[in-house]
Amino acid sequence: MQTILREGLDRDQGFRREVQGYADTADGMLRLTEALIAETRPATVFVTRAPSEAARLADRIMHPAGQPAVLRAEASEGCLARLVVARYPGQGAGQQEGEMAELEVRDLSYRYGAKQALEAVSFTRPEGSFCALLGPNGAGKSTLVALLTRLLVAPEGRIAIAGHDLEQAPRRALANLGVVFQQPTLDLNLTVRQNMRYFAALHGLPRAGLDARIDAALDRLNMAERAAERVATLNGGHRRRMELARALLHRPRVLLLDEPTVGLDAAARAAIVAHVHDLAEDGLCVLWTTHLTDEVRDTDHLLVLHQGRILADGVTREICGPTPLSDWFLHHTGAHA
Amino acid sequence: MTGYWGVARAIMGREFLRFVHQRERFLAALVRPLVWLLVFAAGFRAALGLSIIPPYQTYITYETYIVPGLCAMVLLFNGMQSSLSLVYDREMGSMRLLLTSPYPRWWLLVCRLFGATLISVLQVYAFLAIAAVFDITMPLWGYVAVLPGLVLGGLMLGALGLVLSSFITQLENFAGVMNFVIFPMFFLSSALYPLWKMAESSELLRDICAFNPFTHVVELIRFLLYLQINWSALAWVLGTTVVLAAVAIRAYDPSRALMQRKG
Numbered sequence: 001m002q003t004i005l006r007e008g009l010d011r012d013q014g015f016r017r018e019v020q021g022y023a024d025t026a027d028g029m030l031r032l033t034e035a036l037i038a039e040t041r042p043a044t045v046f047v048t049r050a051p052s053e054a055a056r057l058a059d060r061i062m063h064p065a066g067q068p069a070v071l072r073a074e075a076s077e078g079c080l081a082r083l084v085v086a087r088y089p090g091q092g093a094g095q096q097e098g099e100m101a102e103l104e105v106r107d108l109s110y111r112y113g114a115k116q117a118l119e120a121v122s123f124t125r126p127e128g129s130f131c132a133l134l135g136p137n138g139a140g141k142s143t144l145v146a147l148l149t150r151l152l153v154a155p156e157g158r159i160a161i162a163g164h165d166l167e168q169a170p171r172r173a174l175a176n177l178g179v180v181f182q183q184p185t186l187d188l189n190l191t192v193r194q195n196m197r198y199f200a201a202l203h204g205l206p207r208a209g210l211d212a213r214i215d216a217a218l219d220r221l222n223m224a225e226r227a228a229e230r231v232a233t234l235n236g237g238h239r240r241r242m243e244l245a246r247a248l249l250h251r252p253r254v255l256l257l258d259e260p261t262v263g264l265d266a267a268a269r270a271a272i273v274a275h276v277h278d279l280a281e282d283g284l285c286v287l288w289t290t291h292l293t294d295e296v297r298d299t300d301h302l303l304v305l306h307q308g309r310i311l312a313d314g315v316t317r318e319i320c321g322p323t324p325l326s327d328w329f330l331h332h333t334g335a336h337a
Numbered sequence: 338m339t340g341y342w343g344v345a346r347a348i349m350g351r352e353f354l355r356f357v358h359q360r361e362r363f364l365a366a367l368v369r370p371l372v373w374l375l376v377f378a379a380g381f382r383a384a385l386g387l388s389i390i391p392p393y394q395t396y397i398t399y400e401t402y403i404v405p406g407l408c409a410m411v412l413l414f415n416g417m418q419s420s421l422s423l424v425y426d427r428e429m430g431s432m433r434l435l436l437t438s439p440y441p442r443w444w445l446l447v448c449r450l451f452g453a454t455l456i457s458v459l460q461v462y463a464f465l466a467i468a469a470v471f472d473i474t475m476p477l478w479g480y481v482a483v484l485p486g487l488v489l490g491g492l493m494l495g496a497l498g499l500v501l502s503s504f505i506t507q508l509e510n511f512a513g514v515m516n517f518v519i520f521p522m523f524f525l526s527s528a529l530y531p532l533w534k535m536a537e538s539s540e541l542l543r544d545i546c547a548f549n550p551f552t553h554v555v556e557l558i559r560f561l562l563y564l565q566i567n568w569s570a571l572a573w574v575l576g577t578t579v580v581l582a583a584v585a586i587r588a589y590d591p592s593r594a595l596m597q598r599k600g
Contacts (some may be wrong), residue, residue: 149437174439183430187351189358194351201347202438202445204340 101160102127102285103254108157110143117143119308121157125287125301127253130280132296132316133289135305136333141289142182144305145258148287149179162253175203178252180243182259188232192218192242195231196249203250217245221275237268244272254285261295269295293326306333344440345448352452356459366415366460367467370407374468378403390531392563400473405559406528408461408483409551412491413522415460417514419453420498443586446499450582454491461487479562486561486574490554493578499585526552527559550577 101124110118118140125131135141146152148159150166159166162176186195196214205213218224221241231239240260247255257276261269273295280286288295296302296316304312304319311332312319320328356363378400389396423432435445465480475483501518523529525542526549536543546552553573560567 149433151433151436171439171441174437177437179434179437181430181433183433185430185434187355187431190351190354194354198347198351199434201343202435202440204343204438204440207343 101125102162103287104158104160105144105148106158108144108147108154108159110140110147110152110154110156116308118147118154121305121308121310123303123310123313125254125285127285128280128283129301130277130286130288130297131301131303133287133303133305134291134293134296134329135289136291139305139333140308141291141305142258143308145182145256145289148256149177150174175250176253178247178250178255180240180247180255180257180260182262184239184243186231186239186243189230191228191230192223192234193227195242196227196246199246200249205250213249217249218242220248221245237264237271240264240268240272241275244275248279252284254287255279257286257288259289259291261290261292293324293329296325304329304332341440341444344438344444345451348435348445348448349452349455352449352456356456363460363463366411367463369414370411370464371467373407373410374400374403374473375471390533392560392565392567398473400468400471402531403529404465404468404473404475405562406523406526406555408464408487408558409490409526409528409555410523411461411464412454412457412487412554413494413519413551415457416453416491416494416496417498417501417519419456420495421502421514423449423499423502442589446586446589447582450492450495450499450585453495454488457491457495458484458487475562476564479564482564483558483561486554486557486571489571489574489578490558493550493554493574493581496578496581496585499589500581503585503588522549522551525549526555528552528555550574553577 103125105124106122108118108121109116121140121144133141133144143152147154148161148166150170153167159173161173164173164176166173187198190198193211193214196217197210200210200214215224215227218227221244223238223241223245226234226238226242231242234242244257244260247257255276260276261272264272276286276288277297277300290296298315298317300316302312302314302316302319302325303310316325323331382399393401423429435449436442438445462480465475468474497518501514525546527535527546528551532543532546532552535546550573553567553570556567556570557574560570
């Protein structure tokens with residue numbers, strides 16, 4: 001009745017386990033939580049839905065050791081309850097942010113022979129966030145993308161996607177990662193649907209209901225009527241939209257886009273930037289690499305990569321202050337953006 | 338397990354669809370052996386006398402002798418082309434996509450090898466059909482019996498291509514591979530002349546040819562076309578395929594230690 005969605009260390013080095021189970025009622029959910037607490041003996045429990053409900057539930061569930069538990073509850077489709085259990089070394093119940101790091105990169109280094117491409121890169125990104133990874137050419141963006149997609153494997157450092165370590169549990173990590181590559185990855189001679197089916201099979205999606213799923217994915221990007229067309233007949237903007245629809249087909253929790261607007265005209269660029277921001281608002285953890293400052297909004301999270309190191313990590317507005325991002329970027333990296 | 342099979346079917350299905358849509362590629366791959374068969378072999382027919390050697394039971398024309406070698410040549414060219422395209426040209430993008438699949442990398446590569454082999458085998462059959470039109474025929478059941486030999490040979494040569502693409506970064510284009518791999522392999526084999534003919538000019542040459550795994554692909558195909566099994570050729574090809582595939586998978590995968598653990 002319970003399935004473990006993921007478990008592992010979160011960004012505060014707390015052990016987290018996320019469990020999904022069926023519960024028709026709040027009481028059912030409570031019992032589920034109690035069983036879970038008995039099983040895992042956590043110091044802190046988060047069950048999320050709404051803060052008010054959390055407070056009420058918090059009163060009713062006590063940790064076996066007598067410590068109060070912090071709770072929030074989240075009900076997704078139907079009567080599914082999703083619970084997050086966290087245990088911190090030394091009990092840091094004060095962790096204000098209940099959300100877990102969907103994407104975690106820690107102390108990642110990589111070198112090509114003598115050239116240090118990445119040096120001790122660390123960052124974490126929570127769900128429901130749009131993060132722009134900005135860097136001039138040669139800053140190490142491509143290396144980072146290759147490491148995140150497991151084309152390269154770093155001798156040092158750790159990458160975790162949706163809580164799964166890319167090295168120890170590559171299958172579960174990759175199952176939670178959607179990627180839009182910079183280079184075209186579509187078979188031009190095949191139709192949109194054939195391309196989507198191929199991808200679905202690569203990810204082991206069930207064939208039953210697949211066509212409906214493909215239609216829904218295309219429809220979200222207003223591409224539904226293109227399903228039967230050969231990719232070769234689509235323009236660049238449509239191809240990118242198709243690649244985006246495809247990257248979301250297996251419902252990943254982390255979406256990685258590697259300079260996705262290269263070669264697109266202004267309208268297509270704006271459309272795809274807007275759409276991906278919407279996806280982030282809907283809960284996806286988005287990492288968008290670019291060297292174009294005008295694709296970054298003031299409210300976006302910004303990571304600046306320069307010469308293989310993280311130069312800045314924060315909300316764009318706070319990093320730049322009143323200076324326009326392009327000026328700030330030019331000043332700090334010496335590169336035109 | 339269904340997921341594994343689904344991946345295999347999808348990768349092979351994709352190769353097949355791409356093949357169907359690329360008629361130029363198909364024709365180009367057919368023209369090469371046909372030129373050899375209809376021009377080169379016709380010219381050499383008078384110059385080369387062939388005695389009766391297994392698996393042949395009568396005197397045969399040179400055209401008949403050269404057919405298995407040309408079948409293997411189709412496999413060789415295709416294997417190299419498809420494996421190297423993964424590394425160098427537009428296929429790079431689709432390979433990156435392939436590798437984001439959560440299935441183990443060795444499985445993805447094996448499926449890709451089988452997919453490429455499937456296409457090679459189809460081309461060999463097209464070649465055999467055209468040869469038959471020119472009255473160069475084999476025993477009817479030989480066309481069926483040769484199938485496993487073609488698949489095995491295709492896998493071996495595809496794996497060889499993968500190994501080359503992983504190790505030799507200097508082979509920047511197909512021309513380099515042609516000069517340093519395809520031509521030596523093809524000419525230093527029993528594809529054009531039987532080994533005893535080679536021995537007439539030099540024992541060393543014969544030994545090199547006998548060591549060349551491509552010779553054994555050719556002989557495996559030759560015997561199977563006449564409904565016989567050349568066990569030593571089979572053992573050579575099987576062994577080489579296993580070794581090359583293992584090396585290809587290890588060399589291709591930067592996280593090989595991990596894959597060993599994961600199986």
